[in-house]
Amino acid sequence: MKESAKKVEAITAMDQDFSQWYTDVVLKAELIDYSAVKGCMILRPYGYAIWENIQSSLDRRFKECGHENVAMPLFIPESLLQKEKDHVAGFAPEVAWVTQGGQETLSERLCIRPTSETLFCDHYSHVIQSWRDLPKLYNQWVSVVRWEKTTRPFLRSTEFYWQEGHTAHATADEAVAETLQMLDIYAAFYRDVLAIPVIKGKKTESEKFAGAVDTYTVEAMMHDGKALQSATSHYFGDGFARAFDIQFADQNNQLQYVHQTSWGLSTRSVGAIIMVHGDDNGLVLPPRVAPVQVMIIPIAAHKPGVIEAAETLRTELSQSYRVKIDSSDKMPGWKFSEYEMKGVPLRLELGPRDLEKNQCLAVRRDTGEKIALSLDTLTQSVSALLDDIHENLLNKAQERMDSRISSAADWDSFVRLVAEKPGFIRALWCGDPACEQTVKDETGATSRCIPFDQQPAEGLCICCQKKAKHMVIWGKAY
Amino acid sequence: MKESAKKVEAITAMDQDFSQWYTDVVLKAELIDYSAVKGCMILRPYGYAIWENIQSSLDRRFKECGHENVAMPLFIPESLLQKEKDHVAGFAPEVAWVTQGGQETLSERLCIRPTSETLFCDHYSHVIQSWRDLPKLYNQWVSVVRWEKTTRPFLRSTEFYWQEGHTAHATADEAVAETLQMLDIYAAFYRDVLAIPVIKGKKTESEKFAGAVDTYTVEAMMHDGKALQSATSHYFGDGFARAFDIQFADQNNQLQYVHQTSWGLSTRSVGAIIMVHGDDNGLVLPPRVAPVQVMIIPIAAHKPGVIEAAETLRTELSQSYRVKIDSSDKMPGWKFSEYEMKGVPLRLELGPRDLEKNQCLAVRRDTGEKIALSLDTLTQSVSALLDDIHENLLNKAQERMDSRISSAADWDSFVRLVAEKPGFIRALWCGDPACEQTVKDETGATSRCIPFDQQPAEGLCICCQKKAKHMVIWGKAY
Numbered sequence: 029m030k031e032s033a034k035k036v037e038a039i040t041a042m043d044q045d046f047s048q049w050y051t052d053v054v055l056k057a058e059l060i061d062y063s064a065v066k067g068c069m070i071l072r073p074y075g076y077a078i079w080e081n082i083q084s085s086l087d088r089r090f091k092e093c094g095h096e097n098v099a100m101p102l103f104i105p106e107s108l109l110q111k112e113k114d115h116v117a118g119f120a121p122e123v124a125w126v127t128q129g130g131q132e133t134l135s136e137r138l139c140i141r142p143t144s145e146t147l148f149c150d151h152y153s154h155v156i157q158s159w160r161d162l163p164k165l166y167n168q169w170v171s172v173v174r175w176e177k178t179t180r181p182f183l184r185s186t187e188f189y190w191q192e193g194h195t196a197h198a199t200a201d202e203a204v205a206e207t208l209q210m211l212d213i214y215a216a217f218y219r220d221v222l223a224i225p226v227i228k229g230k231k232t233e234s235e236k237f238a239g240a241v242d243t244y245t246v247e248a249m250m251h252d253g254k255a256l257q258s259a260t261s262h263y264f265g266d267g268f269a270r271a272f273d274i275q276f277a278d279q280n281n282q283l284q285y286v287h288q289t290s291w292g293l294s295t296r297s298v299g300a301i302i303m304v305h306g307d308d309n310g311l312v313l314p315p316r317v318a319p320v321q322v323m324i325i326p327i328a329a330h331k332p333g334v335i336e337a338a339e340t341l342r343t344e345l346s347q348s349y350r351v352k353i354d355s356s357d358k359m360p361g362w363k364f365s366e367y368e369m370k371g372v373p374l375r376l377e378l379g380p381r382d383l384e385k386n387q388c389l390a391v392r393r394d395t396g397e398k399i400a401l402s403l404d405t406l407t408q409s410v411s412a413l414l415d416d417i418h419e420n421l422l423n424k425a426q427e428r429m430d431s432r433i434s435s436a437a438d439w440d441s442f443v444r445l446v447a448e449k450p451g452f453i454r455a456l457w458c459g460d461p462a463c464e465q466t467v468k469d470e471t472g473a474t475s476r477c478i479p480f481d482q483q484p485a486e487g488l489c490i491c492c493q494k495k496a497k498h499m500v501i502w503g504k505a506y
Numbered sequence: 507m508k509e510s511a512k513k514v515e516a517i518t519a520m521d522q523d524f525s526q527w528y529t530d531v532v533l534k535a536e537l538i539d540y541s542a543v544k545g546c547m548i549l550r551p552y553g554y555a556i557w558e559n560i561q562s563s564l565d566r567r568f569k570e571c572g573h574e575n576v577a578m579p580l581f582i583p584e585s586l587l588q589k590e591k592d593h594v595a596g597f598a599p600e601v602a603w604v605t606q607g608g609q610e611t612l613s614e615r616l617c618i619r620p621t622s623e624t625l626f627c628d629h630y631s632h633v634i635q636s637w638r639d640l641p642k643l644y645n646q647w648v649s650v651v652r653w654e655k656t657t658r659p660f661l662r663s664t665e666f667y668w669q670e671g672h673t674a675h676a677t678a679d680e681a682v683a684e685t686l687q688m689l690d691i692y693a694a695f696y697r698d699v700l701a702i703p704v705i706k707g708k709k710t711e712s713e714k715f716a717g718a719v720d721t722y723t724v725e726a727m728m729h730d731g732k733a734l735q736s737a738t739s740h741y742f743g744d745g746f747a748r749a750f751d752i753q754f755a756d757q758n759n760q761l762q763y764v765h766q767t768s769w770g771l772s773t774r775s776v777g778a779i780i781m782v783h784g785d786d787n788g789l790v791l792p793p794r795v796a797p798v799q800v801m802i803i804p805i806a807a808h809k810p811g812v813i814e815a816a817e818t819l820r821t822e823l824s825q826s827y828r829v830k831i832d833s834s835d836k837m838p839g840w841k842f843s844e845y846e847m848k849g850v851p852l853r854l855e856l857g858p859r860d861l862e863k864n865q866c867l868a869v870r871r872d873t874g875e876k877i878a879l880s881l882d883t884l885t886q887s888v889s890a891l892l893d894d895i896h897e898n899l900l901n902k903a904q905e906r907m908d909s910r911i912s913s914a915a916d917w918d919s920f921v922r923l924v925a926e927k928p929g930f931i932r933a934l935w936c937g938d939p940a941c942e943q944t945v946k947d948e949t950g951a952t953s954r955c956i957p958f959d960q961q962p963a964e965g966l967c968i969c970c971q972k973k974a975k976h977m978v979i980w981g982k983a984y
Contacts, residue, residue, distance in 0.1 A: 064628050065581045065616060072633075073574035073644070080575060096551035097558060102580075102618070102649060102665050103543045121608060126618070128603040129664075130653035138543060140580070140604065140618075150542050155550075166551070171580060175608035186607075187580050 039369075041308050046252045053302055054181045057311045057370050067179035067186030071295075074370065077319035078298055079189060083169060085221050085316070086191065086293065089213050095165040095193060100147040102170075103138040108146045112271040115145060118238020122174045124186075140173040145239065145264075145290055148194035149272035156286060159198055159278050163206075167193040182299035183256075183506050190294035196274065196286040200265065203287035207263040210291040211244045214259035222297065223314040223421035224248050224304050225429055226258055227452070227501060229477025234461045237290075241265040247476045247501065249429040250303035253450025255476045255505040258300055261291035299506070304425050305394075311371030312393055314421055315414040322410060323372045324353040325363050327379030338378050341388065341406065348407055349414070368393060373417050374410065376401075394420050433501075442490050442502075446471040452503045454479075456496035458489035466491050473502040517847075519786050524730045531780055532659045535789045535848050545657035545664030549773075552848065555797035556776055557667060561647060563699050563794070564669065564771065567691050573643040573671060578625040580648075581616040586624045590749040593623060596716020600652045602664075618651040623717065623742075623768055626672035627750035634764060637676055637756050641684075645671040660777035661734075661984050668772035674752065674764040678743065681765035685741040688769040689722045692737035700775065701792040701899035702726050702782050703907055704736055705930070705979060707955025712939045715768075719743040725954045725979065727907040728781035731928025733954045733983040736778055739769035777984070782903050783872075789849030790871055792899055793892040800888060801850045802831040803841050805857030816856050819866065819884065826885055827892070846871060851895050852888065854879075872898050911979075920968050920980075924949040930981045932957075934974035936967035944969050951980045 039052035054060050059075030071079060087097070103126065110116045123139040141147065152164060169191045179185045193210060197203040211228060218224040226246035236243035240262040248258045269275070269285040278284050305312040315321050322345055326338040338353050345351040354363050360377075367375055377389040388406070390399045394417050401409045432451025436442035445453050453473065457463060467490075468474050478498045485499045517530035532538050537553030549557060565575070581604065588594045601617040619625065630642060649667045657663045671688060675681040689706055696702040704724035714721035718740040726736045747753070747763040756762050783790040793799050800823055804816040816831050823829040832841050838855075845853055855867040866884070868877045872895050879887045910929025914920035923931050931951065935941060945968075946952050956976045963977045 061629055061632055063579045063625065064583050064586050065579050068579035068581060070579065070625075070629055071577035073576055076576050077574070079577075096555070098551055098554050099549035099557075099649075099667065101541045101543050101546035101548065102651065103546060105542050108542050123608070124604045124616075125606040126602045127605045128615075130600050130602075130655075137606075138602075147541065147548075151539055151548050154539055171577075173580065177608075189577065 039308070039310060042251060042306075049306075049308075050180075050303065053306055053310055053369075059298070059302075059311075060181045065186070067176055069181045069185050069187075071189075074319055075298065078301070078313070078317055079295055081317040081319065082221075082293075082297055083191070086213075086217055087167075087169070089217065090167050090191075090193065093165075093209065093213075095167045095195075098166050098168055099170070100141070100144050100151065100168060102141060104141055104144075104146055106137045106139065108150060109139055111146060111149075112239050112268055115239035115268075119143065119174075122176070124173050124175055141170075142172055142174045143290075143292075144168070144170075144172075144192055145194065145268060146272075148290075149268050149274060149288075152196050152286070152288075153272050153274045156196060156274055156276050159276055162196060162198045162276060162286065163202065164196040165193075165206075166195065167191055180299075180506075182295050182302070185295075188295050190292050193289070193291045195289045196269075197288070198276070198278065198284070198286065200287045203265075203289050204263055207242070207244060207261045207289045207291070210289070211246065211259075211261040214246050214261070214291075214293055217293075218246060218248065218258060218297075218300075219422065221314070221316045222301055222304075223316075223418050223425060224258070224300055225422065225426045227477065227479050229479035229501065231260075231477060232461070232464060232475045232500070234464055235475060237262045239264065239267060241267065245477050247452075247503075248300050248304060249425075249432060249452060249503075250300070250506065251306065251428070252303070253432050253503070255452065255503040256296065256300050256303070257476070257505065258297060259291070259293040262289060264288040264290070305421055306371070309365070310369035312421070313371035313373060315373040315417050318371065318373050319350060320352045320367075320370075320372050321349045321414060322351045322374045322376060323363075323367045324351065324376045324378060325360055325367075326353070326355050327360055327377050327382075329355055331380045333383060334378065334380060337383055341376065341378065341403070345407060345410060349410065364391075374413055392417060394424075436490060437487070439490050442467075443471055446473050446502075446504070450504070452476065452501050454499055454501055455490045456485070456487045457498050457500045458492055458494045459497035460489075460492065460494075463489055463491035467502065473504055476501045476503050476505065517786070517788060520729065520784075527784075527786075528658075528780065531784055531788055531847075537776070537780075537789075538659045543664070545654055547659045547663050547665075549667075552797055553776065556779070556791070556795055557773055559795040559797065560699075560771075560775060561669070564691075564695055565645075565647070567695065568645050568669075568671065571643075571687065571691075573645045573673075576644050576646055577648070578619070578622050578629065578646060580619060582619055582622075582624055584615045584617065586628060587617055589624060589627075590717050590746055593717035593746075597621065597652075600654070602651050602653055619648075620650055620652045621768075621770075622646070622648075622650075622670055623672065623746060624750075626768075627746050627752060627766075630674050630752045630764070631750050634674060634752055634754050637754055640674060640676045640754060640764065641680065642674040643671075643684075644673065645669055658777075658984075660773050660780070663773075666773050668770050671767070671769045673767045674747075675766070676754070676756065676762070676764065678765045681743075681767050682741055685720070685722060685739045685767045685769070688767070689724065689737075689739040692724050692739070692769075692771055695771075696724060696726065696736060696775075696778075697900065699792070699794045700779055700782075701794075701896050701903065702736070702778055703900065703904045705955065705957055707957040707979065709738075709955060710939070710942060710953045710978070712942055713953060715740045717742065717745060719745065723955050725930075726778050726782060727903075727910060727930060727981075728778070728984065729784065729906070730781070731910050731981075733930065733981040734774065734778050734781070735954070735983065736775060737769070737771040740767060742766040742768070781984075783899050784849070787843070788847035790899070791849035791851060793851040793895050796849065796851050797828060798830045798845075798848075798850050799827045799892060800829045800852045800854060801841075801845045802829065802854045802856060803838055803845075804831070804833050805838055805855050805860075807833055809858045811861060812856065812858060815861055819854065819856065819881070823885060823888060827888065842869075852891055870895060872902075914968060915965070917968050920945075921949055924951050924980075924982070928982070930954065930979050932977055932979055933968045934963070934965045935976050935978045936970055936972045937975035938967075938970065938972075941967055941969035945980065951982055954979045954981050954983065
C-alpha cells in the first residue's frame with residue numbers, strides 16, 4: 029500500500045508553480061536522486077536510460093560523418109589551462125581544483141575539466157604533423173565539472189554529462205563547414221528524435237564561448253516560454269592552434285596552423301524533454317528515446333490465458349520496440365498513473381474480454397486517446413502509433429513556440445512583451461554590447477541568438493535607436 | 507615518405523625486453539598518447555574503439571541478467587568515504603583530493619572516486635525501503651582515480667576506465683550467487699570474446715578488497731608468464747549496509763539489512779589483450795573486439811576495375827563485419843606492416859590477377875597463412891576464418907598457460923621454479939598471512955588466488971610445513 033499511497037500524491041500543477049512541477053517530475057518519475065555533494069545529481073536507471081538512448085542515437089550520427097571517439101584525462105594542469113587567454117578567463121573562476129594526490133601536496137594544481145579544448149589541443153600538437161594527418165574528427169562522452177552556485181537537476185549542475193567534439197582542419201573553410209554541419213546535426217536530432225523544434229543562430233560576442241571566433245546555438249522554448257540553450261557549436265579559427273603550436277606541413281611542405289572547432293550537447297537535453305513535453309500528469313517521453321516505448325498491463329491477470337497472452341505480445345513487440353510488461357500484483361489504476369508519471373508513450377491493456385475479441389486497448393500518453401488494436405496486425409499498428417505520437421509532440425511544441433514568438437519594434441513594446449507574454453521576442457539590435465547589457469539589466473531578457481533567418485533586418489536598435497545590424501531573438505532563459 | 511620511414515623502425519623484440527616491447531606496441535599501434543598529467547593516458551581512437559567493443563559486449567551481458575546502468579557523482583565527501591572502516595583504510599591513502607571549488611576553499615574535502623561503494627550505499631539508503639525494492643542490480647561505466655606512484659598504460663594508471671557493478675539483495679545467499687554469477691560472466695567474456703583463458707578463484711584475506719567478506723578473481727597469464735588480475739567480484743555481506751544503514755521491511759514487516767556485492771572490469775583488459783596475443787610484429791587483436799576485423803588492400807590499384815571491385819567487397823562484408831579499405835597511395839608493403847602492427851585479424855588483398863580468377867587473397871594476422879578465397883562465397887569464408895582465428899588465439903593462450911603452470915611440493919622447488927620458470931605455481935599453504943608474506947618477501951611471487959579447482963589440497967604448507975588449508979596459485983604479477 030505504501031507505493032500506491034506515494035503515487036496518489038499529485039504533483040504540483042504546472043500553472044501553479046512551474047519550478048516545483050519540474051522538481052516533482054524529476055523526483056517522482058525516478059530520473060534522479062540528490063547526492064551527498066551539493067549540486068551533483070545521481071542519474072537513476074530510468075533517467076540514465078534516456079541519456080543512453082540519446083547517446084546511442086547521436087553517436088551513430090557522429091560516426092556516420094567520420095567522427096571517432098577518444099578519452100582524454102579528467103585533469104588539466106593549471107599551466108595548460110592558461111595557454112589560451114580568453115579561454116582561461118572564461119573558465120578558471122568556476123573550476124574545481126585538486127591540490128593533494130595521495131599523501132603529497134601537488135606542486136601544480138590540477139583542475140577537473142570544465143571542458144577539454146586545452147587537452148585536445150595539447151594532444152593535437154603531438155599527433156598532427158602533415159596534411160595527411162588531417163582532418164582530426166574526435167569526440168568524447170564524459171562528465172565535466174563547473175562550480176555552480178545555484179543548481180537544478182539536468183539544467184545546471186556542478187557535474188554534468190555531455191559529449192564534446194573537437195576537430196582540427198587544414199583550412200578555415202573546412203572548419204566553418206564542420207561547425208555548421210554539427211549545428212545541423214543537433215537541430216535534426218532535436219527535431220527527429222526528441223520531437224523538439226529549435227531555432228538555429230549565432231551567439232552575440234558577449235554570449236559566445238570563451239576562446240571562440242563564433243559560437244552557434246540551437247535554442248528551444250520550454251513550456252513556460254523560457255529559452256534553453258540546447259547545444260552549441262564553436263568555430264575557433266587558428267587561435268588555439270597558435271596558443272598550442274599545432275602546425276602541419278601542407279602539400280607544398282609549408283608549415284600552417286590548423287583551424288579548429290568544438291561542439292557539445294549535454295544532459296540539459298533531458299531537461300528540455302521534460303519541460304517541452306511534460307504535463308500535469310508527469311513526464312511525456314518522445315518515443316524514440318523512451319526507455320520503455322510500450323508498457324503492457326494485463327487486466328484481471330488471474331483469469332486463464334491473460335498472462336500468457338500478454339507475454340506473447342511482449343515477445344512479438346520486443347523484436348522491434350523497447351517493451352515491458354507489468355504483471356505485478358499492484359492495482360491496474362496504480363499502474364496507469366505510475367507509467368503516466370514516467371511518460372511511457374504507449375500503454376497496452378489486455379484483459380479477458382480483449383482476448384475474446386482478439387484485440388488489446390492502446391492508450392496514448394500524449395493525447396489520452398484509447399484505441400482498440402487487432403492482435404493480428406499489432407506490430408504495424410504500434411509502429412504507426414509511435415510515429416504519430418512523435419509527430420504530434422513535435423507539432424504541439426512547434427505550435428506553442430510559434431505562438432510565443434513576438435516582434436517588438438520599439439523599447440516600450442519590448443518591455444511590455446517581456447512582462448506580459450513569456451516567450452521569444454524578435455527585435456533589432458545595433459550590435460553594441462552596451463545595448464545588449466541594458467536590455468538584460470532592465471528586462472531580464474538576454475540575447476538568445478542572431479537567427480539564421482534575419483528578415484526583417486532593416487531598422488533601428490530598440491535600445492539606442494541607432495541603425496540596427498542584426499535581428500536578434502531575445503528571451504528569458506534557463 | 508615520413509610515414510613509411512616511421513613504420514620501418516622495428517619494435518623491440520619481446521624476448522629482448524618485454525617491457526619495452528609493450529611500450530612500443532601501445533605507442534606504435536596508436537592505442538594511447540601520454541598526457542600532460544603524470545600517470546594519465548589519452549586513449550586514441552584505435553585504443554578507445556577496442557574499449558568501446560569491450561563495453562558493448564559486456565554491457566549486453568549485464569543487461570541480459572537484469573542489470574541497469576546509472577551514473578553516480580565523481581566526488582565523495584571525506585565523511586562519506588570514512589563510514590566503512592576497512593574501506594577507508596584501503597583507499598584513503600591513494601586518492602586525489604579537491605580542496606577548492608571556484609573561488610572558495612571547501613569546508614570539507616572531496617575525493618575523486620577511487621571506487622564508488624560509498625556513493626552507491628548512500629543512494630541505496632534513500633531508495634531501498636521494502637522487499638519490493640530488491641534486488642537493486644546497478645552498474646556504471648566511468649573512470650576512477652588512484653594516485654599511483656609508478657604507472658604503465660592500461661595496466662596501472664592514475665585515471666583508468668572501468669565498469670563497476672553494485673548490487674543489493676534481500677539475503678546473503680542471493681548476494682553470494684550474484685557475486686559468483688558475475689565472476690562467471692567475466693570468465694566467459696575473457697574466453698569467448700577476448701580469446702583469453704582465465705583461472706577462477708578466491709583471493710586470500712590479505713589480497714581481498716577493502717571492506718569485502720570475500721573477493722573472487724579471474725587471473726590471466728601474460729606472454730612473459732606473469733599474472734594479470736583481470737576482473738574481480740566482491741561479496742560484502744551486510745558490512746556496508748550496517749555502516750550506511752540500508753534496511754528494508756521484509757514480507758513479515760521486519761527490518762533487515764541488505765546484502766551487497768560489487769564487481770569490476772577495467773581497461774586493464776586491453777593490456778591483457780596486448781600481452782597475451784601480441785607478437786614481435788605488434789598487436790594481434792581477437793576478432794570479436796578488433797575495431798577493424800577485415801582490412802581490404804587493393805593491389806595495383808591503378809589498373810581498371812580494382813578499386814571498384816574492392817569497394818564492392820567492402821560493401822558486401824560491411825553487412826556483417828567491421829571492414830575498412832585502404833586505397834591510399836602508400837605502398838602495399840607499408841600497408842601490410844601497418845595493419846600487422848595494429849593487429850587487424852584478416853587482410854584481404856585484391857589485384858588484377860585475383861579479379862581474373864574471381865578470388866582474393868586472405869592473410870591471417872595470427873598465423874601469417876595466405877588463403878585464396880572465392881569471391882562468390884566470401885562472407886561465409888570470412889566468417890569461418892574469423893571464428894578460426896578466435897579459436898586459434900584461445901588455444902595458443904591456453905597451451906602457453908598450461909605449459910607454465912607447475913607444482914611445488916616444498917620450499918626449495920618453489921624458489922627454484924620462481925627463479926627459473928616464469929608462470930604460475932600451485933603450492934599448498936597453511937592459511938597464515940605470515941607465510942604468505944614470507945613467500946612474497948623471499949621470492950617476489952604473490953598469492954594470485956585459491957583456485958576453485960583445489961585438488962590436491964592435502965599436505966603441508968610449503969613455507970612453515972604445518973598442515974595446509976588451501977592449494978594456492980602463486981606468481982609474479984602486474
